[in-house]
Amino acid sequence: MVGAPPSLVRSAWALSVDLRTRPTKPTSTEKNFPMHLPIDDRFIHELPADPDRSNRRRQVHQAAFSYVTPRVPSKPQLLHAAPDVAAMIGLNADDIQSEMFARVFSGAVVPDGADPYAMCYGGHQFGSWAGQLGDGRAINIAEVKHDDRHWMLQLKGAGETPYSRTADGLAVLRSSLREHLCSEAMYHLGVATTRSLSLITTGDAVLRDVMYDGHPEYEPGAVVCRVAPSFIRFGSFQILASRGEHDLLRQLADYTIQHYFPEIATGEAGYVEFFRQVTQRTLAMIIDWQRVGFVHGVMNTDNMSIHGATIDYGPYGWLEGYDHAWTPNTTDRQQRRYRYGNQPQIALWNLAQLASALVPLVGDAEPLREVLAEFQTAFPVQYAAMMAAKLGLDEPIDGDETLFEDLEQLLHLTETDMTIFFRRLASVGREHAIGEGIDFLEPIADAFYAPAELSGEVLERWRSWFTAYVQRLQASEPSDADRARRMNGVNPKYVLRNYMAQMAIDKATAGDVSLIHELYELLKTPYAEQPEHENWFAKRPDWARDKVGCSMLSCSS
Structure with a gap:
């Protein structure tokens, strides 16, 4: 088992030989259950169910879902939980710290009154109709109602379902950590998203071919608990x-x-x-x-x-x-x-x-x-309004479309970091001097990956754009200070760059979860300056340009 640490080798061996003897049904909840979930299942009570309650793979007809049994993990361990998501579903800090939390949200224990299920759906994949797909590695453990809001709780990576096809229904730490952090990062960016309650390792190893190149390796298994009003899809x-x-x-x-x-x-x-x-x-x-x-x-x-x-x-x-x-x-x-x-x-x-x-x-x-x-x-109307906001302008006016289009073309001429460029642009004001040299680019200089390319025609095109931009600022109403404040409210300073997530994955795989916690806290206020975290406001390092997990990724998870 190349690439698997000894502890994972033992878990992988157990995974391969122990499934027949390990209980396939999660243990029922004990008396004095220490954690109360306000369960209010609607989907399974109001829509027709698949009559077959087994997890075996099959085509499911005339049913919106199938009852399933989550797989019992060997040794669930909580790596991180989002306290505000826990509060959203009626749980508190003591609940998170309890042993039962990791057991429930890894699939080891089914909460009293719950009846887990997987949803049936189809879809077009890469433009082609794929027929029945369904929750192949996602299991809805329950729906809850708290503070007059209704939430569906879904475990991703908790085992096979009737919709798993040829897969095992499991997930690895690598992809689970990315989903957990990014779900919460997107929420705090103000982007509509599912939420993530928890990231829990299972104690089992999962075999995955990360790049689909014929070199599979064992990785730590994990389960994420996703939270949304529902998981109904197109x-x-x-x-x-x-x-x-x-x-x-x-x-x-x-x-x-x-x-x-x-x-x-x-x-x-x-x-x-x-x-x-x-x-x-x-x-x-x-x-x-x-x-x-x-x-x-x-x-x-x-x-x-x-x-x-x-x-x-x-x-x-x-x-x-x-x-x-x-x-x-x-x-x-x-x-x-x-x-x-x-x-x-x-x-x-x-x-x-x-x-x-x-x-x-x-x-x-x-x-x-x-x-x-x-x-x-x-779309073009809303896109123009979005671009105007990113540039700190009032409502778009005639001529702004050219300003936007010219900028997007310029950003392609030499590799320019999107996040840093728009964040730094807020420091350009009405009195910004253009001049004859290159100093007019100083406010955004940190955004360029290859500053030596800023010469000749490329430089002159930037000079032309900045001249038009400053003239547009002079024609707009907001003061420089007000405009910068507005720009910094729509242009984040911190996003979950792939290399940051990969660093957290590498550390967590080695047993150090500190970076998960650090990034989670950082990304809760992505529009704030956070000078103590200035090291994360930086271009992608050279070592991450072609590193697996830091540039392109596969669907293998």
């Missing part, structure tokens, strides 16, 4: 429409509207309005992705939430050098379907697939096409 509707299960399709749509869009009346017009709201929320999410430089990497329709929230953090990434053609996904390196600059178009394409699934309920595709047209009209 693909939840697609699978039912594709099979002609229209009664269940209508039932799912009515359920979704009733609980998550209660202001909408059911009926044909209601289904159109539901689609319109999903479209608007999706558009808002995409605008925020572009604003902070986030690239999802796997925008398949089964990875699109009806809540317009970021879901399924796989091979995601953050722009280092500003590049519309960049994708973090090795699987997508040839086609680059899910590259940064294509995310708005892919969102529209995915929405069109959801629209197709809703046609049997609406009876006419035209109203749904009109909603898609609204997306196409609204």
Whole structure:
């Protein structure tokens, strides 16, 4: 077992021989259960279930979900929990520190009154219809209601389900740590997202081929507990429409509207309005992705939430050098379907697939096409408003589109760090001197990876842009101080760069979780200056440029 430390070798051996003797059903909750979860399961009580309660892999018809039994991990250990997410579902600090917390949120113990399940859905993957997909390594342990808000709790990596196909339903520390930190980072950036309650290692080793190059190695297993209002996806509707299960399709749509869009009346017009709201929320999410430089990497329709929230953090990434053609996904390196600059178009394409699934309920595709047209009209308007905010301008005016387009072209001429550039730009004011030399670029100099390239035509194009930008600032209302404050409220100083996550992974794999805690605290206030953490406000180091986990990633997790 090349690459596995001795402790993992022992766990891997146990994993390979002990599954037949280890209990396959989590232990029932003991009396005096020390942690109360306010369980309020709706999905399984209001929608039809698969009658087969086994975990065996199969095609599931006429059902929205299948009951499953989470796999019992060997030795669950809590690495990190998000206290505010715990409070959101009715738990406190004592609950987090209890032994039962790690057992419940690793799948070892099923809370009293819960009945875990996996959801059935389909989807288009990389543009091709894949048929039934479903929760292959995600298990919903329960829904809870706290402070009049409803949450679904989902364990990712807790074992196989009927939808696992040829996979084992497990997850590794590497991908789980990335999802845990990024979910919370995105929330604090103001981007719609699922949340992450906890990161727990299982004590078992999981075999993965990280780069799909025929060299699998054992890695530490882990489970993340994801939290969201629901995990209903575009693909939840697609699978039912594709099979002609229209009664269940209508039932799912009515359920979704009733609980998550209660202001909408059911009926044909209601289904159109539901689609319109999903479209608007999706558009808002995409605008925020572009604003902070986030690239999802796997925008398949089964990875699109009806809540317009970021879901399924796989091979995601953050722009280092500003590049519309960049994708973090090795699987997508040839086609680059899910590259940064294509995310708005892919969102529209995915929405069109959801629209197709809703046609049997609406009876006419035209109203749904009109909603898609609204997306196409609204996107450039909202994108321009976003770019204006990033540049500290008032509402966009005539001529700003050229200013935005010229800037995006310039950012491609030489490798320029997106986060540092926009953050540093806030220090440029109305009286900024352009001059004849290169000093006018001093405020943003730290953003350039190859400053020697700032000469000749490239330099003159930057000079021209800065001249136009300063003139635009002089024509806008905000003072320099007010404009800088506004810019620093939309341009984060700190994001979870891939190399930062990889450093935390390397340390955690060696038994040191301190960097997980440090990054979690850092990313809770990404727009604050935090001078004590200035070391994280820096370009990607050279060693991370081509290192696995720091540039492109695979779907292997």
